[in-house]
Amino acid sequence: MDLIGAAVGIVGGAHVERDVRIGDTSGLLGVAPVLARPASAREVSELVAWAYAHDVAILPVGGCSGYSGGVVPAFDGPGLAISLERLNRVRSLEPLLWRMEVEAGVRTATVQRLARENGLYFPPDPGAPEQSQIGGNLATNAGGPHTFKYGVTSRWVTGVEAVIAPGELVRFGGPLRKDVAGYDLRGLLIGSEGTLGIITAAWLALTPAPPRTIPVLAGYGSIAAGVEAVEAALASGVVPATLEYLEGRCLQLAPPPFLAVVPRFLVICEAESDTERGALLEALGEGAFSCEPGELWRWRGGVSLAARAALGEKLSEDIVVPLDRLGEAIEAVLEIGARHRLETTSWGHAGDGNLHATFMYDPADGAASERVQAAALELFELARELGGSVSGEHGLGLLKAGQLLGQWSVAAVSAHEQVKRALDPKGLFNPGKKVPRPAA
Ligand SMILES: Cc1cc2nc3c(=O)[nH]c(=O)nc-3n(C[C@H](O)[C@H](O)[C@H](O)COP(=O)(O)OP(=O)(O)OC[C@H]3O[C@@H](n4cnc5c(N)ncnc54)[C@H](O)[C@@H]3O)c2cc1C
Secondary structure, X not given: OOHHHHHXXXXXXXXXXXXXEEEOOOOOEEXXXXXXXXXXXXXXXXXXXXXXXXXXXXXXXXOOOOOXXXXXXXXXXXXXXXXXXXXXXXXXXXXXXXXXXXXXXXXXXXXXXXXXXXXXXXXXXXXXXXXXXXXXXXXXXXXXXXXXXXOOHHHHEEEEEEEEOOOEEXXXXXXXXXXXXXXXXXXXXXXXXXXXXXXXEEEEEOEEOOOOOEEEEEEEOOHHHHHHHHXXXXXXXXXXXXXXXXXXXXXXXXXXXXXXXXOOEEEEEEEOOHHHHHHHHHHHOOOOXXXXXXXXXXXHHOHHHHHHHHHOEEEEOEOXXXXXXXXXXXXXXXXXXXXXXXXXXXXXXXXXXXXXXXXXXXXXXXXXXXXXXXXXXHHHHXXXXXXXXXXXXXXXXXXXXXXXXXXXXXXXXXXXXXXXXXXXXXXXXXXXXXXXXXXX
16 A cells, blocks of 8 residues: 555545645745644554554644744655644643643644633743644744743643654653653653654643733843843842843834834843832833733734844744853844844843844845855854854754754764664654754
8 A cells, every 4th residue: 555545544535635835934845745634643653653664754743833944844755744733632621730631733822721711821932822733832842931930841741642653652751740750751752843753642731820910121222231131130039920132123123012212122021920020120220111911912922023024034043042141142143144234133032041033034035045044054153152052942943954963062963863763763753853964
Protein backbone atom coordinates (compact mmCIF):
# COMPACT_ATOMS: atom_id res chain seq x y z
CA MET A 1 0.00 0.00 0.00
CA ASP A 2 1.26 3.53 -0.75
CA LEU A 3 1.33 6.50 1.68
CA ILE A 4 -1.94 8.03 0.53
CA GLY A 5 -3.72 4.66 0.72
CA ALA A 6 -2.39 4.06 4.22
CA ALA A 7 -3.43 7.52 5.40
CA VAL A 8 -6.94 7.13 3.92
CA GLY A 9 -7.22 3.71 5.56
CA ILE A 10 -6.43 5.21 8.98
CA VAL A 11 -8.25 8.57 9.03
CA GLY A 12 -10.72 8.29 6.12
CA GLY A 13 -10.61 9.94 2.67
CA ALA A 14 -12.31 13.15 3.86
CA HIS A 15 -9.34 13.87 6.12
CA VAL A 16 -6.46 13.37 3.70
CA GLU A 17 -5.15 15.89 1.17
CA ARG A 18 -2.37 15.77 -1.42
CA ASP A 19 0.26 18.43 -2.17
CA VAL A 20 -0.64 20.83 0.61
CA ARG A 21 1.21 24.15 0.95
CA ILE A 22 2.13 24.77 4.58
CA GLY A 23 3.61 27.96 5.98
CA ASP A 24 3.57 30.10 9.11
CA THR A 25 4.20 33.68 10.24
CA SER A 26 7.84 33.48 9.07
CA GLY A 27 6.64 33.82 5.46
CA LEU A 28 8.37 30.53 4.51
CA LEU A 29 6.28 27.99 2.60
CA GLY A 30 6.72 24.36 1.61
CA VAL A 31 4.65 21.53 0.16
CA ALA A 32 3.71 18.35 2.00
CA PRO A 33 3.00 15.50 -0.45
CA VAL A 34 0.30 14.21 1.93
CA LEU A 35 -1.47 15.81 4.89
CA ALA A 36 -3.66 13.74 7.24
CA ARG A 37 -6.03 14.98 9.93
CA PRO A 38 -6.38 12.24 12.56
CA ALA A 39 -9.18 12.45 15.12
CA SER A 40 -7.54 10.64 18.02
CA ALA A 41 -4.19 9.82 19.61
CA ARG A 42 -4.68 6.23 18.43
CA GLU A 43 -4.97 7.39 14.80
CA VAL A 44 -1.82 9.53 15.25
CA SER A 45 0.01 6.47 16.51
CA GLU A 46 -1.18 4.36 13.54
CA LEU A 47 -0.06 7.04 11.07
CA VAL A 48 3.36 7.33 12.72
CA ALA A 49 3.76 3.53 12.88
CA TRP A 50 3.08 3.25 9.12
CA ALA A 51 5.34 6.17 8.26
CA TYR A 52 8.17 4.93 10.48
CA ALA A 53 8.02 1.42 9.03
CA HIS A 54 8.15 2.85 5.48
CA ASP A 55 10.84 5.54 6.02
CA VAL A 56 8.41 8.41 5.46
CA ALA A 57 9.27 11.74 7.16
CA ILE A 58 6.69 13.03 9.66
CA LEU A 59 5.76 16.68 10.22
CA PRO A 60 3.46 17.66 13.12
CA VAL A 61 1.29 20.67 12.22
CA GLY A 62 -0.34 22.86 14.89
CA GLY A 63 -1.99 26.26 14.40
CA CYS A 64 0.77 27.50 12.01
CA SER A 65 1.30 30.69 14.01
CA GLY A 66 5.01 29.98 14.56
CA TYR A 67 7.61 32.59 13.65
CA SER A 68 10.46 30.30 12.62
CA GLY A 69 9.16 28.02 9.86
CA GLY A 70 8.89 24.99 12.16
CA VAL A 71 5.87 23.64 10.27
CA VAL A 72 7.34 24.29 6.84
CA PRO A 73 7.98 20.94 5.10
CA ALA A 74 11.68 20.35 4.41
CA PHE A 75 11.46 16.73 3.26
CA ASP A 76 14.21 15.10 1.22
CA GLY A 77 11.98 12.21 0.18
CA PRO A 78 8.41 11.13 0.94
CA GLY A 79 6.73 13.05 3.75
CA LEU A 80 3.53 13.00 5.76
CA ALA A 81 2.18 16.11 7.50
CA ILE A 82 -0.04 15.31 10.48
CA SER A 83 -2.40 18.11 11.50
CA LEU A 84 -3.57 18.00 15.12
CA GLU A 85 -6.61 20.23 14.60
CA ARG A 86 -9.18 17.44 15.12
CA LEU A 87 -7.63 16.44 18.45
CA ASN A 88 -9.59 19.23 20.09
CA ARG A 89 -11.22 17.70 23.15
CA VAL A 90 -10.92 18.96 26.68
CA ARG A 91 -10.53 15.60 28.41
CA SER A 92 -11.00 16.97 31.92
CA LEU A 93 -11.27 20.25 33.79
CA GLU A 94 -11.05 20.14 37.57
CA PRO A 95 -11.12 23.72 38.87
CA LEU A 96 -10.91 22.67 42.52
CA LEU A 97 -7.68 20.83 41.79
CA TRP A 98 -6.37 23.63 39.52
CA ARG A 99 -5.78 21.36 36.54
CA MET A 100 -7.02 20.30 33.16
CA GLU A 101 -6.16 17.71 30.52
CA VAL A 102 -6.51 18.79 26.91
CA GLU A 103 -5.75 17.33 23.52
CA ALA A 104 -3.00 18.92 21.45
CA GLY A 105 -5.30 20.68 18.96
CA VAL A 106 -7.18 22.73 21.57
CA ARG A 107 -6.58 26.44 20.92
CA THR A 108 -4.55 28.42 23.46
CA ALA A 109 -7.43 30.92 23.79
CA THR A 110 -9.83 28.10 24.73
CA VAL A 111 -7.55 26.98 27.58
CA GLN A 112 -7.18 30.58 28.78
CA ARG A 113 -10.95 31.16 28.60
CA LEU A 114 -11.87 27.94 30.43
CA ALA A 115 -9.40 28.78 33.18
CA ARG A 116 -10.75 32.34 33.47
CA GLU A 117 -14.39 31.18 33.61
CA ASN A 118 -13.45 29.08 36.63
CA GLY A 119 -11.59 31.81 38.50
CA LEU A 120 -8.26 30.36 37.41
CA TYR A 121 -5.39 31.43 35.21
CA PHE A 122 -3.22 29.77 32.53
CA PRO A 123 -0.35 32.27 32.29
CA PRO A 124 1.53 31.42 29.03
CA ASP A 125 0.31 34.04 26.54
CA PRO A 126 1.98 33.89 23.13
CA GLY A 127 0.45 36.56 20.93
CA ALA A 128 -1.80 34.55 18.56
CA PRO A 129 -3.96 32.58 21.06
CA GLU A 130 -6.96 32.22 18.71
CA GLN A 131 -4.70 30.51 16.17
CA SER A 132 -2.06 28.63 18.15
CA GLN A 133 -2.74 25.23 19.68
CA ILE A 134 -1.62 23.87 23.03
CA GLY A 135 0.41 21.20 21.20
CA GLY A 136 2.23 23.96 19.29
CA ASN A 137 2.75 25.94 22.51
CA LEU A 138 4.35 22.89 24.12
CA ALA A 139 6.41 22.06 21.02
CA THR A 140 7.88 25.60 21.02
CA ASN A 141 7.81 26.03 24.81
CA ALA A 142 6.06 29.32 24.09
CA GLY A 143 6.44 32.43 26.22
CA GLY A 144 4.77 35.83 26.09
CA PRO A 145 4.64 38.95 28.27
CA HIS A 146 3.46 37.24 31.46
CA THR A 147 6.25 34.67 31.50
CA PHE A 148 8.41 37.22 33.32
CA LYS A 149 6.59 36.44 36.56
CA TYR A 150 4.97 33.11 35.74
CA GLY A 151 7.49 31.26 33.57
CA VAL A 152 7.22 29.72 30.11
CA THR A 153 4.85 26.95 29.01
CA SER A 154 6.85 24.05 30.49
CA ARG A 155 6.30 25.48 34.00
CA TRP A 156 2.54 24.84 33.48
CA VAL A 157 2.70 21.32 32.07
CA THR A 158 2.78 18.39 34.47
CA GLY A 159 2.39 15.66 31.87
CA VAL A 160 2.68 15.01 28.15
CA GLU A 161 1.04 12.29 26.08
CA ALA A 162 2.90 11.74 22.83
CA VAL A 163 3.50 9.37 19.96
CA ILE A 164 7.19 8.55 19.63
CA ALA A 165 9.11 6.26 17.28
CA PRO A 166 8.25 3.78 15.95
CA GLY A 167 4.59 4.66 16.63
CA GLU A 168 4.20 4.14 20.39
CA LEU A 169 1.68 6.17 22.40
CA VAL A 170 3.45 7.09 25.66
CA ARG A 171 2.85 9.31 28.64
CA PHE A 172 5.52 11.27 30.51
CA GLY A 173 4.20 12.67 33.79
CA GLY A 174 0.47 13.16 34.26
CA PRO A 175 -1.82 14.99 36.66
CA LEU A 176 1.02 15.02 39.21
CA ARG A 177 2.43 18.16 40.72
CA LYS A 178 5.73 16.40 41.37
CA ASP A 179 7.44 13.40 39.77
CA VAL A 180 11.18 12.80 39.89
CA ALA A 181 11.11 9.07 39.29
CA GLY A 182 12.57 9.16 35.78
CA TYR A 183 14.53 11.45 33.48
CA ASP A 184 12.54 14.56 32.61
CA LEU A 185 11.31 13.29 29.24
CA ARG A 186 8.24 15.53 29.65
CA GLY A 187 10.63 18.48 29.63
CA LEU A 188 12.56 17.00 26.71
CA LEU A 189 9.49 16.85 24.48
CA ILE A 190 8.50 20.40 25.46
CA GLY A 191 10.38 22.75 23.15
CA SER A 192 11.45 19.92 20.81
CA GLU A 193 9.66 21.52 17.80
CA GLY A 194 8.19 18.23 16.62
CA THR A 195 11.62 16.61 16.16
CA LEU A 196 11.25 13.92 18.84
CA GLY A 197 7.60 12.89 18.48
CA ILE A 198 4.06 14.17 18.22
CA ILE A 199 2.38 15.59 21.32
CA THR A 200 -1.22 14.38 21.45
CA ALA A 201 -2.36 15.73 24.85
CA ALA A 202 -1.12 17.60 27.92
CA TRP A 203 -1.95 17.85 31.58
CA LEU A 204 -1.90 21.53 32.45
CA ALA A 205 -1.50 23.13 35.87
CA LEU A 206 -3.57 26.24 36.52
CA THR A 207 -3.34 28.82 39.28
CA PRO A 208 -5.90 31.11 40.95
CA ALA A 209 -6.39 34.23 38.82
CA PRO A 210 -4.78 37.37 40.26
CA PRO A 211 -7.52 39.55 41.77
CA ARG A 212 -6.50 42.57 39.67
CA THR A 213 -4.14 43.43 36.84
CA ILE A 214 -3.02 47.05 36.66
CA PRO A 215 -0.60 48.14 33.92
CA VAL A 216 1.98 50.69 35.03
CA LEU A 217 3.92 52.40 32.27
CA ALA A 218 6.28 55.21 31.52
CA GLY A 219 7.97 56.76 28.49
CA TYR A 220 11.64 57.82 28.37
CA GLY A 221 13.70 60.13 26.16
CA SER A 222 16.53 57.63 25.52
CA ILE A 223 17.17 53.91 25.42
CA ALA A 224 19.66 54.26 28.28
CA ALA A 225 17.07 55.97 30.52
CA GLY A 226 14.48 53.32 29.63
CA VAL A 227 16.83 50.45 30.44
CA GLU A 228 17.69 52.14 33.73
CA ALA A 229 13.96 52.16 34.51
CA VAL A 230 13.76 48.44 33.74
CA GLU A 231 16.56 47.88 36.26
CA ALA A 232 14.77 50.10 38.79
CA ALA A 233 11.60 48.01 38.38
CA LEU A 234 13.68 44.88 39.03
CA ALA A 235 15.17 46.47 42.14
CA SER A 236 11.78 47.60 43.47
CA GLY A 237 11.16 44.41 45.41
CA VAL A 238 7.96 43.76 43.44
CA VAL A 239 7.83 40.99 40.84
CA PRO A 240 5.80 42.64 38.10
CA ALA A 241 3.64 40.23 36.08
CA THR A 242 5.13 41.75 32.92
CA LEU A 243 8.21 43.86 32.27
CA GLU A 244 8.06 44.86 28.61
CA TYR A 245 9.73 47.49 26.44
CA LEU A 246 9.05 49.09 23.07
CA GLU A 247 11.62 51.10 21.13
CA GLY A 248 10.66 54.45 19.58
CA ARG A 249 10.35 53.47 15.90
CA CYS A 250 7.61 50.92 16.55
CA LEU A 251 5.91 53.47 18.81
CA GLN A 252 5.82 55.89 15.87
CA LEU A 253 4.18 53.17 13.73
CA ALA A 254 1.62 52.27 16.43
CA PRO A 255 1.40 55.29 18.73
CA PRO A 256 0.06 54.35 22.17
CA PRO A 257 -3.45 55.83 22.39
CA PHE A 258 -2.93 56.66 26.07
CA LEU A 259 0.17 58.87 25.53
CA ALA A 260 0.15 62.48 24.27
CA VAL A 261 3.74 62.32 22.96
CA VAL A 262 5.49 59.29 21.45
CA PRO A 263 8.56 58.59 23.64
CA ARG A 264 11.91 57.17 22.53
CA PHE A 265 11.37 54.14 24.78
CA LEU A 266 8.34 52.78 26.62
CA VAL A 267 8.36 50.45 29.64
CA ILE A 268 5.25 48.45 30.57
CA CYS A 269 4.91 46.66 33.90
CA GLU A 270 1.84 45.00 35.32
CA ALA A 271 0.94 45.15 39.01
CA GLU A 272 -1.50 42.77 40.71
CA SER A 273 -2.39 44.92 43.74
CA ASP A 274 -2.44 48.58 44.78
CA THR A 275 0.70 48.07 46.83
CA GLU A 276 2.54 46.71 43.81
CA ARG A 277 1.15 49.52 41.69
CA GLY A 278 2.52 52.12 44.13
CA ALA A 279 5.97 50.49 44.21
CA LEU A 280 6.15 50.28 40.41
CA LEU A 281 4.97 53.87 39.91
CA GLU A 282 7.78 54.95 42.20
CA ALA A 283 10.37 52.73 40.48
CA LEU A 284 9.49 53.95 36.98
CA GLY A 285 9.81 57.55 38.15
CA GLU A 286 8.25 60.86 37.21
CA GLY A 287 5.58 60.58 34.50
CA ALA A 288 4.73 56.92 35.24
CA PHE A 289 1.01 56.19 35.17
CA SER A 290 -1.44 53.29 35.14
CA CYS A 291 -4.18 52.48 32.63
CA GLU A 292 -6.84 49.89 31.79
CA PRO A 293 -5.40 46.44 30.95
CA GLY A 294 -7.87 45.78 28.11
CA GLU A 295 -6.94 48.94 26.25
CA LEU A 296 -3.20 48.41 26.78
CA TRP A 297 -2.95 44.77 25.67
CA ARG A 298 -5.22 45.33 22.64
CA TRP A 299 -2.86 48.10 21.54
CA ARG A 300 0.25 46.04 22.35
CA GLY A 301 -1.11 43.12 20.27
CA GLY A 302 -1.31 45.43 17.23
CA VAL A 303 2.34 46.59 17.30
CA SER A 304 3.63 43.59 15.35
CA LEU A 305 0.96 44.08 12.66
CA ALA A 306 1.78 47.80 12.38
CA ALA A 307 5.46 46.95 11.85
CA ARG A 308 4.55 44.45 9.12
CA ALA A 309 2.20 46.94 7.45
CA ALA A 310 4.89 49.68 7.34
CA LEU A 311 6.67 48.31 4.25
CA GLY A 312 4.68 45.16 3.51
CA GLU A 313 6.85 42.59 5.31
CA LYS A 314 9.14 42.24 8.29
CA LEU A 315 11.45 39.77 9.94
CA SER A 316 10.97 39.66 13.72
CA GLU A 317 13.63 37.69 15.54
CA ASP A 318 13.68 36.67 19.19
CA ILE A 319 17.26 36.77 20.45
CA VAL A 320 17.77 36.70 24.20
CA VAL A 321 20.66 38.23 26.17
CA PRO A 322 21.67 38.38 29.84
CA LEU A 323 19.80 41.25 31.51
CA ASP A 324 22.91 43.36 32.05
CA ARG A 325 23.47 43.45 28.24
CA LEU A 326 19.90 44.52 27.34
CA GLY A 327 20.66 48.19 26.58
CA GLU A 328 23.70 47.26 24.48
CA ALA A 329 21.62 44.74 22.53
CA ILE A 330 18.80 47.22 21.80
CA GLU A 331 21.30 49.82 20.53
CA ALA A 332 23.23 47.22 18.49
CA VAL A 333 20.04 46.02 16.75
CA LEU A 334 19.48 49.57 15.47
CA GLU A 335 23.12 49.79 14.33
CA ILE A 336 22.86 46.48 12.45
CA GLY A 337 19.68 47.68 10.70
CA ALA A 338 21.30 51.02 9.78
CA ARG A 339 24.39 49.25 8.35
CA HIS A 340 22.10 47.22 6.09
CA ARG A 341 19.93 50.26 5.19
CA LEU A 342 16.82 48.73 6.79
CA GLU A 343 13.94 50.25 8.72
CA THR A 344 14.58 48.73 12.14
CA THR A 345 13.02 48.59 15.56
CA SER A 346 12.62 46.23 18.48
CA TRP A 347 10.29 45.50 21.31
CA GLY A 348 10.07 42.62 23.73
CA HIS A 349 10.13 41.06 27.10
CA ALA A 350 12.71 43.31 28.80
CA GLY A 351 12.62 41.45 32.12
CA ASP A 352 13.60 38.25 30.30
CA GLY A 353 16.27 40.00 28.16
CA ASN A 354 14.25 38.86 25.12
CA LEU A 355 14.22 41.18 22.09
CA HIS A 356 11.95 41.00 19.06
CA ALA A 357 14.48 42.67 16.77
CA THR A 358 12.54 43.66 13.67
CA PHE A 359 13.72 44.54 10.17
CA MET A 360 11.00 45.91 7.88
CA TYR A 361 11.15 45.60 4.08
CA ASP A 362 9.22 45.55 0.83
CA PRO A 363 8.78 41.86 -0.13
CA ALA A 364 8.90 42.81 -3.84
CA ASP A 365 12.40 44.24 -3.37
CA GLY A 366 14.77 41.26 -3.74
CA ALA A 367 17.84 43.26 -2.70
CA ALA A 368 16.13 44.37 0.51
CA SER A 369 15.19 40.76 1.33
CA GLU A 370 18.86 39.80 0.94
CA ARG A 371 19.91 42.66 3.22
CA VAL A 372 17.42 41.40 5.83
CA GLN A 373 18.98 37.92 5.70
CA ALA A 374 22.46 39.41 6.15
CA ALA A 375 21.22 41.57 9.04
CA ALA A 376 19.66 38.50 10.72
CA LEU A 377 22.98 36.65 10.58
CA GLU A 378 24.69 39.60 12.29
CA LEU A 379 21.92 39.62 14.85
CA PHE A 380 22.58 35.97 15.74
CA GLU A 381 26.29 36.76 16.02
CA LEU A 382 25.40 39.66 18.35
CA ALA A 383 23.34 37.36 20.59
CA ARG A 384 26.27 34.96 20.90
CA GLU A 385 28.80 37.76 21.52
CA LEU A 386 26.66 39.12 24.35
CA GLY A 387 26.47 35.68 25.96
CA GLY A 388 22.86 35.12 24.84
CA SER A 389 20.99 32.78 22.53
CA VAL A 390 19.57 33.00 19.01
CA SER A 391 16.09 32.13 20.26
CA GLY A 392 14.28 32.96 23.48
CA GLU A 393 10.76 32.09 22.29
CA HIS A 394 10.13 31.10 18.71
CA GLY A 395 12.44 28.11 18.37
CA LEU A 396 14.81 27.46 15.49
CA GLY A 397 12.49 26.00 12.87
CA LEU A 398 13.75 26.28 9.32
CA LEU A 399 14.62 29.95 9.62
CA LYS A 400 17.45 29.44 12.10
CA ALA A 401 18.49 25.92 11.07
CA GLY A 402 22.17 25.36 11.87
CA GLN A 403 22.49 28.51 13.99
CA LEU A 404 23.29 26.53 17.13
CA LEU A 405 26.63 25.30 15.82
CA GLY A 406 28.22 28.63 16.70
CA GLN A 407 26.50 28.83 20.07
CA TRP A 408 27.34 25.52 21.70
CA SER A 409 30.51 23.53 22.29
CA VAL A 410 31.21 20.44 20.17
CA ALA A 411 30.28 18.25 23.14
CA ALA A 412 26.98 20.08 23.68
CA VAL A 413 26.07 19.73 19.99
CA SER A 414 26.94 16.05 20.13
CA ALA A 415 24.76 15.55 23.25
CA HIS A 416 21.81 17.06 21.38
CA GLU A 417 22.43 14.81 18.38
CA GLN A 418 22.62 11.75 20.61
CA VAL A 419 19.25 12.62 22.19
CA LYS A 420 17.75 12.98 18.70
CA ARG A 421 19.19 9.62 17.61
CA ALA A 422 17.98 7.86 20.77
CA LEU A 423 14.37 8.97 20.32
CA ASP A 424 14.24 9.16 16.52
CA PRO A 425 16.82 6.65 15.22
CA LYS A 426 15.73 7.06 11.60
CA GLY A 427 15.69 10.88 11.79
CA LEU A 428 12.14 11.03 10.43
CA PHE A 429 10.47 13.50 12.81
CA ASN A 430 10.45 17.03 11.35
CA PRO A 431 13.76 16.62 9.48
CA GLY A 432 16.01 19.64 9.02
CA LYS A 433 14.82 21.37 12.19
CA LYS A 434 16.23 21.99 15.68
CA VAL A 435 19.36 19.82 15.90
CA PRO A 436 22.36 21.37 14.17
CA ARG A 437 22.87 18.52 11.69
CA PRO A 438 20.45 15.86 10.58
CA ALA A 439 20.66 12.71 12.71
CA ALA A 440 22.82 9.99 11.16
C1 LIG B 1 1.11 37.93 16.40
C2 LIG B 1 1.94 36.82 17.00
C3 LIG B 1 2.51 37.00 18.24
C4 LIG B 1 3.27 35.98 18.83
N1 LIG B 1 3.78 36.18 20.07
C5 LIG B 1 4.49 35.20 20.66
C6 LIG B 1 5.02 35.37 21.99
O1 LIG B 1 4.85 36.40 22.63
N2 LIG B 1 5.73 34.34 22.53
C7 LIG B 1 5.95 33.17 21.85
O2 LIG B 1 6.58 32.26 22.41
N3 LIG B 1 5.47 32.99 20.60
C8 LIG B 1 4.75 33.96 19.99
N4 LIG B 1 4.27 33.76 18.72
C9 LIG B 1 4.63 32.54 17.97
C10 LIG B 1 3.62 31.37 18.03
O3 LIG B 1 2.32 31.82 18.30
C11 LIG B 1 4.07 30.33 19.04
O4 LIG B 1 5.33 29.80 18.65
C12 LIG B 1 3.07 29.16 19.20
O5 LIG B 1 3.44 28.39 20.32
C13 LIG B 1 3.01 28.24 17.98
O6 LIG B 1 1.89 27.37 18.12
P1 LIG B 1 1.20 26.72 16.85
O7 LIG B 1 0.14 25.78 17.31
O8 LIG B 1 0.77 27.78 15.90
O9 LIG B 1 2.42 25.88 16.24
P2 LIG B 1 2.89 25.72 14.74
O10 LIG B 1 3.35 27.01 14.18
O11 LIG B 1 1.89 24.94 13.97
O12 LIG B 1 4.17 24.76 14.96
C14 LIG B 1 5.32 25.21 15.62
C15 LIG B 1 6.29 24.02 15.78
O13 LIG B 1 5.74 23.07 16.67
C16 LIG B 1 5.58 21.79 16.06
N5 LIG B 1 4.30 21.24 16.54
C17 LIG B 1 3.07 21.82 16.46
N6 LIG B 1 2.16 21.03 17.07
C18 LIG B 1 2.84 19.95 17.54
C19 LIG B 1 2.45 18.79 18.27
N7 LIG B 1 1.19 18.56 18.64
N8 LIG B 1 3.41 17.87 18.57
C20 LIG B 1 4.70 18.08 18.21
N9 LIG B 1 5.13 19.16 17.53
C21 LIG B 1 4.20 20.08 17.20
C22 LIG B 1 5.61 22.07 14.57
O14 LIG B 1 6.10 20.94 13.86
C23 LIG B 1 6.56 23.25 14.50
O15 LIG B 1 7.88 22.79 14.52
C24 LIG B 1 3.49 34.77 18.12
C25 LIG B 1 2.91 34.59 16.85
C26 LIG B 1 2.14 35.59 16.29
C27 LIG B 1 1.52 35.35 14.94
